[in-house]
Every structure is written in C-alpha cells, then in structure tokens.
Amino acid sequence: MAASRQGADDYTCSAEEILEVLTDQDATSELLKFIVNDEQLLLVTALCDANTKFEVEVAHALISIFQRVDGDPLRLLKSAIQRELGAIDSAIEVFRSNALSTKLVTAFSKLHGRTYLYDVLGPLILEISEQQIALEADPSRIDSRSDLTSNVNRVIFYCERVIKAIESSVETCPLQLRRLCAYIYSAVYKRFPSYEHRVIGSFIILRFFNAAVVSPEQFGILKDPPTACVRRSLIIISKILQSISNGVEFGNKEPYMSVFNDFVSQNMDRMKTFFTQLSNTDDLDESRIDRSSSAHRTYLQDMETLRKYIRENNLKIANSLKKVAAPGQADNPRMSAVLGPAPSDSFNRSASDSNIACRGHNSIRTRGISLYERYYDQIAQRALHELVQQAEETEGWIHVRDKQHVSIFKKKSAESSIHYMRGSGRCNFPPREVVSACFDATVRKDWDPLLISCTSVEQILNHSIVYMQFRSPLERIVQNRDFVCLRTLHEHVPGRPDVVAITSKSIKREDVPKQKHFVRGHIETAGFLIKRIPDDPSACDVTYVVNIDPKGMVPSFIANIVGTKQPLCIDSIRSFLTKVHKVVDVTPSQRVTRSSVFLSSLPLPVPRPPTTHEPRGSAARGSRRRSLSSQI
Numbered sequence: 001m002a003a004s005r006q007g008a009d010d011y012t013c014s015a016e017e018i019l020e021v022l023t024d025q026d027a028t029s030e031l032l033k034f035i036v037n038d039e040q041l042l043l044v045t046a047l048c049d050a051n052t053k054f055e056v057e058v059a060h061a062l063i064s065i066f067q068r069v070d071g072d073p074l075r076l077l078k079s080a081i082q083r084e085l086g087a088i089d090s091a092i093e094v095f096r097s098n099a100l101s102t103k104l105v106t107a108f109s110k111l112h113g114r115t116y117l118y119d120v121l122g123p124l125i126l127e128i129s130e131q132q133i134a135l136e137a138d139p140s141r142i143d144s145r146s147d148l149t150s151n152v153n154r155v156i157f158y159c160e161r162v163i164k165a166i167e168s169s170v171e172t173c174p175l176q177l178r179r180l181c182a183y184i185y186s187a188v189y190k191r192f193p194s195y196e197h198r199v200i201g202s203f204i205i206l207r208f209f210n211a212a213v214v215s216p217e218q219f220g221i222l223k224d225p226p227t228a229c230v231r232r233s234l235i236i237i238s239k240i241l242q243s244i245s246n247g248v249e250f251g252n253k254e255p256y257m258s259v260f261n262d263f264v265s266q267n268m269d270r271m272k273t274f275f276t277q278l279s280n281t282d283d284l285d286e287s288r289i290d291r292s293s294s295a296h297r298t299y300l301q302d303m304e305t306l307r308k309y310i311r312e313n314n315l316k317i318a319n320s321l322k323k324v325a326a327p328g329q330a331d332n333p334r335m336s337a338v339l340g341p342a343p344s345d346s347f348n349r350s351a352s353d354s355n356i357a358c359r360g361h362n363s364i365r366t367r368g369i370s371l372y373e374r375y376y377d378q379i380a381q382r383a384l385h386e387l388v389q390q391a392e393e394t395e396g397w398i399h400v401r402d403k404q405h406v407s408i409f410k411k412k413s414a415e416s417s418i419h420y421m422r423g424s425g426r427c428n429f430p431p432r433e434v435v436s437a438c439f440d441a442t443v444r445k446d447w448d449p450l451l452i453s454c455t456s457v458e459q460i461l462n463h464s465i466v467y468m469q470f471r472s473p474l475e476r477i478v479q480n481r482d483f484v485c486l487r488t489l490h491e492h493v494p495g496r497p498d499v500v501a502i503t504s505k506s507i508k509r510e511d512v513p514k515q516k517h518f519v520r521g522h523i524e525t526a527g528f529l530i531k532r533i534p535d536d537p538s539a540c541d542v543t544y545v546v547n548i549d550p551k552g553m554v555p556s557f558i559a560n561i562v563g564t565k566q567p568l569c570i571d572s573i574r575s576f577l578t579k580v581h582k583v584v585d586v587t588p589s590q591r592v593t594r595s596s597v598f599l600s601s602l603p604l605p606v607p608r609p610p611t612t613h614e615p616r617g618s619a620a621r622g623s624r625r626r627s628l629s630s631q632i
Contacts, residue, residue: 019314020375024413028303032207035062036069036308040080046320047100058309059103061302063111068299073108074176078183081106085091085187091195094188095202102207105180109208110219112176117212117219120169124161127231129226133158135233138256144545146335153258159240159260163267166209167274170252177204178281185279200275201245210238240264244271376463380488383503388493389525390420390545397422404571413524413547420525424543430528431500431540437573438528439489439502441466444491448569452480457512463488467512473562473589479548482518484509485526498534505526519552534627541572 008153042064066073080101086093095102127133140149181200187386188199212219213234216226226234240260244267250257264268390411400408406425413420427434437443441454441464458464464487472478483506490501500602506523512619514520524547530539544567550559 018264019310019318020378028300031303031306032065032069036067041076042321043317044076044079044100045083046317054479056107056365057099060111061305063104063107064302065299065306067111072598073104074183077101077108077180079188081184081187085191091188091192091199094199095207096365104316105203106207106211108180109177109203112174113208116169116172116174116177117209118221119172120165121162121209121212121216122221124158124165125213125221125234127266129216129230131223132227132229133233134229135236137236137259139383140256141480155236155240156260156263159237159263162213162241163244163270167270170274170277173278175281177208178278179428181275181279185275189254196271196279197275198246200279201242201271204275204278205245205271206239210241213238213241227236235262244268247272326570332402373461376460376486379486379505379507380463380490380503383486383505383525383527384490384493384501386525387501387503387529387545390422390495390525391529391543394547404568406568406570408567409562410564416524416549417560418524418547418549419560419563420545420547421563421566422543422545423570424541425570425574426539427542427570427577428539429574429581430538433577434530434540434542434573435489435500435502435528437577438530439487443576446579447572457509462491465507465509467516469518478554479519479552480517481521481552482515483521483523484512485523493529498532502526502530519550521551522545524549542573544570 029212035041047058062076063073066076070076084099084101088094095105108311128135128211133154134151136142136151137155139148142151181204184203185196185200188196192199204336214231216222216234225231239254239257240263243260243264245256247268249261249264396411397409398411400410402408404425406423409422410419411422437447441456444454445451450471450473452471453467454469455467456466457467465484466487467482467484469482470480472480485504486507487502488502490503493499493501504523504526506521526546526548527544529543529545531543533539533541546563546566548559548563548566
C-alpha cells in the first residue's frame with residue numbers, strides 16, 4: 001500500500017537526501033530558504049555539531065547571507081553562541097576554539113567593525129610601524145639592564161594609550177557589535193554567573209582588538225605586513241591587553257612578562273567598566289543600525305561557498321542533522337513546526353503480495369520546499385538520460401541474435417563486469433496499451449512468471465518507489481532476488497516528442513530493510529522507450545535497455561548469459577496484450593479477468609485480431625513461460 005502524504009506542502013526526506021538536493025546548482029533558492037527561513041536554524045545547528053574544520057570563508061558567507069536577508073545576522077550569532085554555551089563545561093572555553101560560533105563572531109566583527117578598528121587603533125599602530133618602535137620585555141632579547149627598564153616603561157606607555165583609546169570608544173562602537181556584546185553578557189551570566197566580563201573580553205579583546213593588533217594588515221590598518229620588529233612590539237601589547245581582559249596576572253608560563261603585573265592589576269577594573277558599558281544597550285537607537293550588506297561579496301559567491309562546504313562534509317553534516325531532527329529532540333514547539341510530526345520508531349506497510357517490516361528512519365520535514373520531489377526527480381532524470389543514450393548510440397554495441405522478432409544486442413560496461421543488454425522490436429498495439437502494460441505493476445505477473453510480488457512503497461507524482469521480489473529460475477542453487485527501485489513514467493522526453501519512456505533505478509531506502517532468503521540486487525539502468533509510428537497509430541517500436549547486477553555469489557559471466565534473454569520481455573508483453581485483446585473480444589457472458597479490466601480502462605481503438613508478427617499457439621505460451629526475473 002502506498003505511503004500517504006499529509007499535504008501538498010509537506011515533504012519528508014532523509015538528511016542525506018536534503019543535502020544532496022541543496023548542493024545542486026539549481027537549488028539555490030531552496031538552500032537559501034532552508035538556511036534562513038527556519039526559525040531553529042537546523043542547518044546552521046548541524047554545521048555547529050558536525051565537528052568539521054569550519055572554514056573562515058564559510059563563516060563569512062553565512063554572515064553575509066543573513067546580513068542580506070535579515071539586515072542583521074544577530075539571529076544566526078545567537079543560535080551559534082547558545083549551542084556553544086550548551087556544549088561546554090567551563091566559561092573559559094568560550095571563543096577559545098575554532099568552533100563555528102568563534103568564526104562567526106570574528107567574521108561578524110570584521111564586517112561591521114573595520115572602520116571602528118581603524119579609528120581606535122589605526123593612529124597608534126601606524127605610529128609604531130612608521131617609526132619602527134621596538135617594544136620588548138624579554139631580557140634575552142635586550143642588550144643591557146638599563147635597556148630593559150626603558151623598554152618596560154615604553155611598553156607601559158603604549159599600552160596605556162591603547163587602553164585609553166579603547167575605553168573612550170564606547171559611543172563610537174557600531175551598534176551591531178554592542179548588541180552582540182549585550183547578548184553574550186546576558187547568555188553567559190545565565191550559564192556561568194560571574195564570568196560574563198571574561199567572556200566579553202574573549203570576544204571584544206581576543207577576537208576583535210587583539211586580532212587587529214597582531215595582524216593589522218588583515219583589517220586594512222596597514223597595507224603591507226609589518227616588519228618583524230613591529231610585529232613583536234604589537235604582540236607584546238596584545239599579551240598585556242589579553243591579561244588585563246582575562247583578569248589574570250602573568251605567571252610561570254612567561255616569567256619575563258611578570259614585570260607588567262602591577263600595570264595589569266591596576267587596569268582590570270577599567271577594562272571591566274568598558275565591558276559593562278559596551279554591553280549596555282538600553283539607550284541604543286535601533287534606527288542607527290547599519291543593515292547594508294558587504295560590497296566585497298556577492299550572493300552567488302556566498303551560496304557557492306556553502307554548497308562546496310556541504311558537499312565536502314556531507315556525511316558528517318547529515319548525521320548531525322539526523323540528531324537534531326530525532327523524535328526525542330523535536331519537543332520544542334517551533335522546531336516541531338519546522339520538522340512536522342516526528343517520525344515513529346517503527347511502522348508496517350501491508351500489501352496483498354508481501355509482508356515487509358518497514359522501519360522508520362530519521363527524516364527532516366520542511367514546508368513549502370519541494371526538496372523531496374526534487375531529489376527523486378534528479379535520480380529519474382539521470383536514469384532517463386542514461387536510457388536514451390544507451391538506446392540510441394551504436395558504438396560498442398554487438399549484435400547477439402534475433403529471436404521472437406526482437407533484435408538483441410550487448411555492450412560492455414565501463415564501470416562493472418555486468419554487460420548492458422538492449423532489445424528492440426515492433427509491437428502491433430497502440431503505444432498507450434504498451435506503456436500501460438510495461439508500467440502497471442498490477443499486471444506484471446501476467447507477463448512475468450518469476451515475479452513473486454511488487455509492493456508500492458510510496459507514490460510521488462509520476463514516480464513510484466516499489467519493492468519487487470523475484471523467484472530464481474534455479475531456486476535450489478541461486479537465491480531469490482529483490483530490488484528497491486524508483487520507477488518513473490516520462491511522458492515528455494526532451495527533444496523526442498514521439499517517445500514515451502519508462503525508467504527504473506535502484507535506490508536506497510532505510511525503511512525497506514533486506515529480507516531473509518532474498519539477495520538485494522542492484523539496477524544500474526533499466527527501462528523502455530516506446531516510440532510512436534507516424535503513419536500507424538495502432539503500432540509502436542519498443543526498445544528495452546537493462547544493466548542489472550544480481551549481486552550475491554552469481555558469477556558475472558553467468559549473469560551476462562542470462563542477461564541476453566532479458567530483452568525478450570518485449571515479446572512477452574506482445575503476448576500478454578494479444579491475450580488481453582482476445583478476452584475483450586469474447587461475448588459479455590464470458591468471465592472478465594484482471595487483464596481485461598486493465599485493458600477496458602484504457603481509451604482503446606476497436607479491438608482487432610493480432611498480426612502475423614505476433615506469436616500464436618505454442619510460441620505464445622512459451623513466451624509467457626520465459627524467464628523474466630530481472631526485468632524492471
């Protein structure tokens with residue numbers, strides 16, 4: 001029984017499927033919606049938890065995207081910071097790693113704070129750079145004792161100037177940075193009371209001011225990297241600033257820096273006051289917030305950066321998405337609104353032909369984004385392209401024989417030892433009848449005697465996900481086979497208005513587990529091309545292409561020998577339709593079979609007797625007994 005859908009705007013697909021679709025070049029709008037429109041920011045959360053090497057460029061792309069869409073990336077930053085706070089045990093770990101939140105706040109501060117940094121630190125850094133001022137405290141780097149004393153005093157002089165410039169800059173600090181500091185202050189206070197000043201320092205000093213002090217060329221303060229002498233001077237300043245920010249004096253790690261401990265302790269309260277003032281946003285005018293996006297980045301560049309990162313870390317991010325969307329974690333009302341009803345741990349789908357225990361799998365539910373359909377459309381379109389290519393090309397194909405008015409060819413595969421097989425022949429029946437006979441699973445047993453069952457797992461538009469079981473022609477030697485495949489009816493083939501195609505392609509479905517006494521085969525390519533004949537609407541040309549790996553212990557040469565018989569399904573379908581027409585031609589008092597019901601439901605022309613091309617008598621009966629265990 002086909003799985004039911006809960007509405008045209010509800011789509012259910014696995015995390016791997018979502019990521020595969022989102023990284024497609026044509027899915028830019030879906031990727032944007034899935035990132036930004038989701039209140040719980042599931043994809044961003046998955047990126048946080050995926051334990052991947054998060055690239056700085058990806059952080060910049062996310063910040064830039066939210067800046068364009070929201071006018072302010074604060075929602076993104078809050079989510080990342082909250083995730084980090086919930087995952088650590090100590091406040092000193094915040095913004096100390098290369099986690100997503102750290103790189104996001106760094107990217108955010110660069111976007112909104114470059115001008116501010118230049119105004120605060122630019123004059124002093126330019127002075128040190130232009131005058132090549134050497135600041136040192138390590139005795140091993142200084143010639144004499146007197147030079148050490150003068151160097152210490154000079155270091156304190158410049159550090160005092162830096163601190164004074166920073167503490168007097170509260171009013172000129174961009175409002176976006178102040179709002180972020182306010183959120184960090186509040187969030188840390190709730191999680192780690194009494195550590196809020198230290199964490200603010202980890203952000204505004206370690207990740208913002210000190211980053212610019214140590215690498216001024218990356219923030220536009222200097223055009224070129226500083227000399228080794230200037231770089232060392234700037235590093236000494238940054239060490240002292242960070243020690244003041246942390247509220248910790250220098251110890252045994254760098255004993256030569258202990259000469260600055262008095263200066264450090266004297267300025268701790270000054271720095272705390274600055275942090276408090278910076279985090280106080282009660283009187284801020286929201287209308288002054290700059291909501292413009294970066295002129296240095298384009299929307300397409302940002303989206304391509306994210307696509308590349310997701311592709312390269314697909315499995316880790318998919319596993320993280322599954323954890324986020326697990327039923328036990330989807331108890332937040334807003335998250336449930338995004339995920340939809342949580343999937344059950346197990347469920348059964350019953351069918352008249354088989355008993356399959358279909359286990360539930362982690363899934364993501366999104367509204368208004370046809371990710372599910374797009375995923376299966378991509379598989380079907382690739383299968384159609386492969387079918388048309390193999391059906392129409394001539395290179396590499398070797399003629400095997402002609403039998404039952406079917407021309408059979410084979411071709412070696414570049415990917416495996418299983419050959420492609422192709423058959424072509426004319427069916428003297430209207431194309432619609434042939435298409436229905438090939439695609440309708442309910443009549444498959446009438447022309448395929450080795451089919452045990454064909455169960456519909458799910459119906460998606462013109463796609464059918466089916467589970468099929470086949471009886472082995474050598475039951476005592478070879479096990480039965482089963483397949484899970486996507487079958488699609490292509491009524492419109494690009495560039496071929498005279499052709500209808502039916503494709504089958506194996507897919508992975510966690511909800512259709514492997515069955516005992518069956519070996520799961522793999523359909524690389526299988527399908528029919530039914531071509532209309534312009535001057536004869538009552539006939540059509542049929543081409544069948546197949547490449548099926550039976551898996552298990554079947555040698556490839558045996559699979560290839562059996563494979564040469566697979567295209568004879570064209571003759572079996574002709575025989576089936578011949579039989580159906582004979583049943584329809586009898587008087588109304590005759591028994592109506594399932595086959596006749598199938599045919600009578602079609603808008604058929606007046607039935608006519610079969611032509612000389614169709615098998616009769618023993619030939620017809622023989623064709624129906626023919627082994628068709630592998631055709632899909």
